[in-house]
Amino acid sequence: MAAQQVPMNVPRNSLERASTIDVLVVDDDTDTIEELVEYLSKAGLTCKAAADGWAALKLLADGFKPGVVVTDLRMPEMDGMEFVEQLRQFNDRERPEVIFVSGHAGFDDAVAAIRLGARDMLTKPIDPSKLVRAVKSAQLTRQVRRQPDPAAEPRAEDTKGTSGMMAERTPGKDLVARKRAALADLRTIRRTRDQYFPSDLFSDPCWEMLLDLYDAKLVGGEVTVTSLGAASGVPLTTALRRMEALQSHGLIVRVEDAGDRRRTIIRLTTPGLQAVESFFESHLGRSGA
CATH class of the missing domain: 1.10.10.10 (Winged helix-like DNA-binding domain superfamily/Winged helix DNA-binding domain)
Structure with missing residues (x-):
């Protein structure tokens, strides 16, 4: 799917001041946004909302770092698929996990979503417990994905400090x-x-x-x-x-x-x-x- 590329080059000092949040909710329906944010907030998750894909990209460019994106599939101007395509500009460690929500998703939509790397696709009306489970599962997936590459880790003998203690291994x-x-x-x-x-x-x-x-x-x-x-x-x-x-x-x-x-x-x-x-x-x- 061809989509106009939006530059994501943010100065290092901006990234260092970036605001980390649990979930970025993207939907053009204000009632849906309020509903989803309420469900997630009650589960102790920090949220930020955007009314469309362009607004979401602006938040990301401004330095907000969500662990998970919950986005509507059907939106005017930039739909959910196009928005997720833009997320490919992030490296693997920084890219958020994606969960689609839709009231009219078909099998082809589900296939396309999976191929884009989406963790789940939820149908409207959204079940609160199902949403929270999907988000927490996506958080865990991202946590594992962000683990350092073992091949790039220093050898044990190189991790000794001046006190001779070894770095803790997992x-x-x-x-x-x-x-x-x-x-x-x-x-x-x-x-x-x-x-x-x-x-x-x-x-x-x-x-x-x-x-x-x-x-x-x-x-x-x-x-x-x-x-x-x-x-x-x-x-x-x-x-x-x-x-x-x-x-x-x-x-x-x-x-x-x-x-x-x-x-x-x-x-x-x-x-x-x-x-x-x-x-x-x-x-x-x-x-x-």
Whole structure:
């Protein structure tokens, strides 16, 4: 989607004075903004609101740093998709996680949103608890994504201070970061592959589904049937058949969402998780990561 580029070059001193907020809410409907901000504020989250994509970009250029953006899909002049395209100007550590909200989103919209890296797409009228869960899940995802690259970390012997104390290490977080980096590499290979080969040669979505479920497990997120189907890149009917195949092999399980009975959560089973874990342990071992 072509969109006019908005410069995001902010002087360093402006960035240092930047105001960090939990959520930036973007919607052209003032009633919706008030409603969403109220829900999020009651959950203890700090919010800033913008009436459209241009106003949101102005806030970002002025130095506001949201961890999560909750944006309407349909807006005049600059819609939600175009706005999120602009967020790609941020580096990976600074870019906020994105949650779309819409009253008329279709399957194609969900696919486009997932491809832009959106964490979730919520339908109006918004359920407050569902919104808060989605935002907190996105916060956790961003927290993991912002972990330092283990390959760039100094060696232990280089982290000794004048007192001879060693810098505190967090091996558990390092391992999660390494696994998520490996996930990103596999997805990059898939995108590169699709540039040179007909995509229908590699159209079975089972592996992509397992990767998405494993990624969610690493960051403590939840994956619904709808979002998993959208992310698979195949028609929903095909995605549902492949979910049934994965379930018949004991790799995934369906769980009813206790907070919203209209949603069904998909999770890796214990054998499914062990299988994917074993794959990544082997992959990381061979790559020397």
